[in-house]
Amino acid sequence: MPPPCTRCQSERAVIVRPKNYDKLCKTCFLEVFEAEVHKTITTNALFYPGERVAIGASGGKDSTVLASVLKTLNTRHGYGLDLILLSIDEGITGYRDHSLETVKRNAVQYDLPLKVLSYTELYGWTMDQVVEQVGKKGNCTYCGVFRRQALDRGAASLGVRHVVTGHNADDVAETVLMNLLRGDLPRLSRTASIVTSTPSSAQTDIKRSKPLKYAYEKEIVLYAHHKNLDYFSTECIYSPEAFRGSARTLVKDLERVRPSSILDIVRSGEDMATLVPASVAPKAASGRESRYGGENVSVVYDLDEGTGGCGSANGRDSGGEMARMEHQLRTDQNAATHGLETEVTMASLGTPTSGSSIAVGVRPSHVQMKKANGKGLRQQTAGACERCGYISSQAVCKACVLLEGLNKNRPKASIGIEKTNDSETLDKGLAKVTLAEKKRQQVAQTEL
Amino acid sequence: MASRNHERGVNGLGQQCRRCQANESSIIVRNEALCAECLVKYIQTKVIKRLESFRVRHSAPGRPRKLLLPLSLGISSLTLLHILDGHLRGQRSNTGRTGYALHILHVTTSVQGQWAADPALLKKVKECYPDHVYFAIPLASIFDGDESNGARNTTSAGDHVPSSSSNQNRLDTLLTSLPTPASRSDIISILQTRLIVSFARTAGCESILWGDSTTRLAEKVLASTAKGRGFALPWHICDGPTPYGIDFHYPVRDLLKKELLEHAPLATSSVADIATAPPAPPTPSAAVNVRSSTIDGLVAQYFLKAESDYPSIVSNAVRTAAKLEAAPSDRWGRDGSVCRLCKLPVAEGLFGVTGWGGGRDGGVESRGSEGELCYGCTRSVPRDVVSLLP
Ligand SMILES: [Zn+2]
Ligand SMILES: [Zn+2]
Ligand SMILES: [Zn+2]
Ligand SMILES: [Zn+2]
Numbered sequence: 001m002p003p004p005c006t007r008c009q010s011e012r013a014v015i016v017r018p019k020n021y022d023k024l025c026k027t028c029f030l031e032v033f034e035a036e037v038h039k040t041i042t043t044n045a046l047f048y049p050g051e052r053v054a055i056g057a058s059g060g061k062d063s064t065v066l067a068s069v070l071k072t073l074n075t076r077h078g079y080g081l082d083l084i085l086l087s088i089d090e091g092i093t094g095y096r097d098h099s100l101e102t103v104k105r106n107a108v109q110y111d112l113p114l115k116v117l118s119y120t121e122l123y124g125w126t127m128d129q130v131v132e133q134v135g136k137k138g139n140c141t142y143c144g145v146f147r148r149q150a151l152d153r154g155a156a157s158l159g160v161r162h163v164v165t166g167h168n169a170d171d172v173a174e175t176v177l178m179n180l181l182r183g184d185l186p187r188l189s190r191t192a193s194i195v196t197s198t199p200s201s202a203q204t205d206i207k208r209s210k211p212l213k214y215a216y217e218k219e220i221v222l223y224a225h226h227k228n229l230d231y232f233s234t235e236c237i238y239s240p241e242a243f244r245g246s247a248r249t250l251v252k253d254l255e256r257v258r259p260s261s262i263l264d265i266v267r268s269g270e271d272m273a274t275l276v277p278a279s280v281a282p283k284a285a286s287g288r289e290s291r292y293g294g295e296n297v298s299v300v301y302d303l304d305e306g307t308g309g310c311g312s313a314n315g316r317d318s319g320g321e322m323a324r325m326e327h328q329l330r331t332d333q334n335a336a337t338h339g340l341e342t343e344v345t346m347a348s349l350g351t352p353t354s355g356s357s358i359a360v361g362v363r364p365s366h367v368q369m370k371k372a373n374g375k376g377l378r379q380q381t382a383g384a385c386e387r388c389g390y391i392s393s394q395a396v397c398k399a400c401v402l403l404e405g406l407n408k409n410r411p412k413a414s415i416g417i418e419k420t421n422d423s424e425t426l427d428k429g430l431a432k433v434t435l436a437e438k439k440r441q442q443v444a445q446t447e448l
Numbered sequence: 449m450a451s452r453n454h455e456r457g458v459n460g461l462g463q464q465c466r467r468c469q470a471n472e473s474s475i476i477v478r479n480e481a482l483c484a485e486c487l488v489k490y491i492q493t494k495v496i497k498r499l500e501s502f503r504v505r506h507s508a509p510g511r512p513r514k515l516l517l518p519l520s521l522g523i524s525s526l527t528l529l530h531i532l533d534g535h536l537r538g539q540r541s542n543t544g545r546t547g548y549a550l551h552i553l554h555v556t557t558s559v560q561g562q563w564a565a566d567p568a569l570l571k572k573v574k575e576c577y578p579d580h581v582y583f584a585i586p587l588a589s590i591f592d593g594d595e596s597n598g599a600r601n602t603t604s605a606g607d608h609v610p611s612s613s614s615n616q617n618r619l620d621t622l623l624t625s626l627p628t629p630a631s632r633s634d635i636i637s638i639l640q641t642r643l644i645v646s647f648a649r650t651a652g653c654e655s656i657l658w659g660d661s662t663t664r665l666a667e668k669v670l671a672s673t674a675k676g677r678g679f680a681l682p683w684h685i686c687d688g689p690t691p692y693g694i695d696f697h698y699p700v701r702d703l704l705k706k707e708l709l710e711h712a713p714l715a716t717s718s719v720a721d722i723a724t725a726p727p728a729p730p731t732p733s734a735a736v737n738v739r740s741s742t743i744d745g746l747v748a749q750y751f752l753k754a755e756s757d758y759p760s761i762v763s764n765a766v767r768t769a770a771k772l773e774a775a776p777s778d779r780w781g782r783d784g785s786v787c788r789l790c791k792l793p794v795a796e797g798l799f800g801v802t803g804w805g806g807g808r809d810g811g812v813e814s815r816g817s818e819g820e821l822c823y824g825c826t827r828s829v830p831r832d833v834v835s836l837l838p
Contacts, residue, residue: 043805169806180669181761183768194805214806250750254674257741258630260827261674263806267823268678270805271798275682275772322758329760330479 007032015226018218018259026226033223037069037211038077044194046209047162049080054160056151057085057106057114059099062166064106064231065220066212070164071110084160085110088150089118090143091126102232109230117154119146123399125406133406142406145398149390152206160206167210170217170251173262176269178247182325189276192269216262242321475710478759484714491703491711495531498687498699504539504547512549516648516656519554521569525659527708528700530716532657533577550580553647555640557587558616576716583647587636588615590643590838622836631828633742634675638790638825639838645692655695660685663705663755665698666762669769671747676801677824680792682774685766691777691786691793701766704759787822789829789837794822801826 003023005013011025017032024032040046047053055070057063067085074081087103089096100116107114119126123146130142155163172192179188190196195209212220224231254261384390385397392398463481465473467490471483477490507513517532519525532550539546554570574582592615626632648656660668665685672681683690687697700708754762775795786793797803801823821829829837 040805176673177670180673180769181765183761183764185768185771250670250746253746254743257743257746258628258674258827260676260801261743264676264824264827265674266806267676267804268673268681271679271823272673272681272772275679275775277771277773322761326758326760329764333478333760 052082054086056165059102059232066166085114087116099232162207173265189273514653516653528659554584588619591615625833630742661705788820789825
């Protein structure tokens with residue numbers, strides 16, 4: 001005979017919460033789960049009444065639960081949000097077909113509008129075409145960079161300034177450990193923050209938030225199960241990064257030893273973010289005003305261009321990424337020992353595919369070497385890509401760099417068929433974006 | 449000295465040493481094939497370089513600065529002692545005096561189910577390195593008086609400060625009341641640190657020289673993070689002042705544990721003979737009993753492998769984490785708002801596990817210890833055990 005639910009004391013407990021071993025009945029579990037997400041939303045003042053919010057929807061469990069819970073809470077607590085599902089079609093045969101069907105059904109089930117944007121529309125390349133061009137190895141970089149921009153670009157084209165994603169506590173914990181292992185303080189400083197923003201650059205000033213940041217993956221699965229949600233078990237089919245895979249395994253082991261570990265890592269991540277030297281973590285507070293959310297929400301600028309790959313690692317990589325970083329660090333070390341200093345460039349790191357994710361991780365040590373000469377840590381500065389206007393710390397953003405490489409090598413026949421190049425496509429995308437921006441400004445003016 | 453004949457014919461082993469260009473190389477260190485002599489020099493240099501501020505000219509004649517070296521009898525702290533012993537003899541023969549004097553402290557931890565070094569080994573250490581003052585105190589003496597006021601008396605003349613059996617009982621009761629091995633392991637190391645700090649302060653030492661290797665510091669980075677102790681990370685891994693009112697130094701921070709293990713038998717027979725280490729944690733597998741695992745053990749296991757496959761990544765992770773800046777004292781909250789257990793400053797409103805974004809309003813999780821213990825300590829110590837804390 002199962003014990004009674006510890007919350008209502010009447011129903012039979014059917015769920016042991018993975019987070020803290022509380023024994024709950026089904027109704028109480030669903031309520032508690034929703035209440036916790038509501039608490040996350042209110043204490044962080046994530047939304048304002050009347051805000052248009054795009055839910056990055058993949059058809060997977062996280063974004064499906066996010067959509068369902070937001071819809072529920074929006075009605076229950078009168079948030080007054082204008083919710084829309086935003087899906088990106090990467091153009092991976094057999095991968096998106098089913099999940100897009102799921103998202104379409106979700107749109108009907110939750111009575112939410114849906115917008116699907118394809119990579120062809122955004123970049124002129126499907127992921128299948130990219131893979132055909134660069135091979136299976138390293139396409140994870142393209143996947144990451146393109147996906148990173150896709151949601152922002154998609155949102156901008158809809159005139160939506162706020163994208164919510166289904167990142168859960170496990171994802172955040174894993175990223176905290178990964179960034180510690182990679183020695184990546186700039187990313188560490190924003191991983192734990194619930195709201196990030198890509199600053200300035202009119203087209204891409206998009207606020208991003210993670211309402212499920214404190215929700216355990218296991219509880220998301222339980223929620224989806226007990227709510228009979230319709231989702232698709234997805235997993236990126238391309239090669240994952242070793243660092244993330246390694247961190248993921250460790251998080252899972254830690255969770256088994258102490259279930260609160262996931263939350264504890266998230267907490268540590270938040271606390272450590274405040275210890276990152278200001279020079280490596282640009283914050284809205286230092287210079288720019290945040291125009292979003294409640295008064296005290298600190299918006300962390302996210303200059304991440306998705307170079308960490310698509311983030312769907314599963315520990316299957318043989319460790320190539322780690323081996324490359326190890327090699328680069330040793331080269332730096334040798335150079336330092338022998339009084340030389342080498343500039344870490346994309347070129348010196350080999351192919352842009354493998355290199356760009358390494359470059360980020362390598363910098364700290366490189367900077368360490370330079371420290372003797374006076375200057376401390378790397379400072380990221382925000383600017384706009386001179387080609388597409390997307391936020392970038394470089395003159396040309398990662399996507400444009402990758403596209404240039406792709407287009408240069410595109411078989412003649414294929415160019416003939418597609419009749420497109422990166423700047424054209426991006427120009428088209430931007431035209432849309434600019435239109436949307438104008439519309440938004442008009443709306444803002446009429447409101448005034 | 450037994451010449452170590454590695455049978456690895458790869459990586460230029462057996463060829464000329466990259467540094468002296470004279471001897472045959474026998475070990476690969478950071479990409480370079482070195483001979484035994486050069487390895488010993490390399491290890492020494494890495495440690496001594498960290499001790500710049502303790503040179504003879506920085507101390508007043510006749511009043512050497514007192515430094516505490518906590519000796520766990522593991523490879524790292526023993527290597528540190530060995531090198532410092534040589535360093536001091538060098539200073540004495542060069543200048544007729546030394547820049548500092550060492551107090552060596554061994555904390556005996558006789559706790560059921562917990563690995564502990566054989567205290568008899570301390571005698572052997574003393575014979576090998578007789579120029580220093582040695583102390584051994586039991587962990588249970590943490591219950592002697594209120595050590596946070598620095599009021600605890602230590603019989604500095606005696607080697608052993610006996611702990612009353614009632615103290616041992618209190619420690620045993622505390623540890624058996626903790627819910628998991630993970631909590632026990634966590635609390636034991638916190639109590640050890642507290643005891644060492646209070647001993648050092650009472651003995652008038654200005655700094656504590658910890659023996660932590662790069663590998664050990666990397667473990668601390670991940671373990672502290674996993675335990676929700678990220679807020680205190682700089683105080684566990686950085687050189688310099690701490691809220692404990694005493695400086696911490698990590699002179700072995702630039703060396704990997706595997707390098708210390710390679711070095712020991714080449715440098716001296718004593719270190720290698722004496723050095724003891726806890727048995728390697730079991731390889732994690734699906735079958736491993738997670739109920740008996742600890743966070744410290746898991747993380748140690750992780751770096752055992754990482755250190756051999758990706759040593760530079762491990763070093764880089766530690767170097768980077770050490771750039772985190774400890775919370776400035778104006779963020780520590782009101783005077784005296786330190787955690788009752790770990791004694792580290794906690795920012796206003798951040799005690800306990802509920803008062804933050806990931807916490808819950810009241811409910812089952814709320815504990816009496818909220819407001820007294822930091823986040824990490826609250827996770828390890830259930831509410832009804834708080835009264836048992838020293
Ligand atoms: Zn119930
Ligand atoms: Zn661009
Ligand atoms: Zn040599
Ligand atoms: Zn504490």
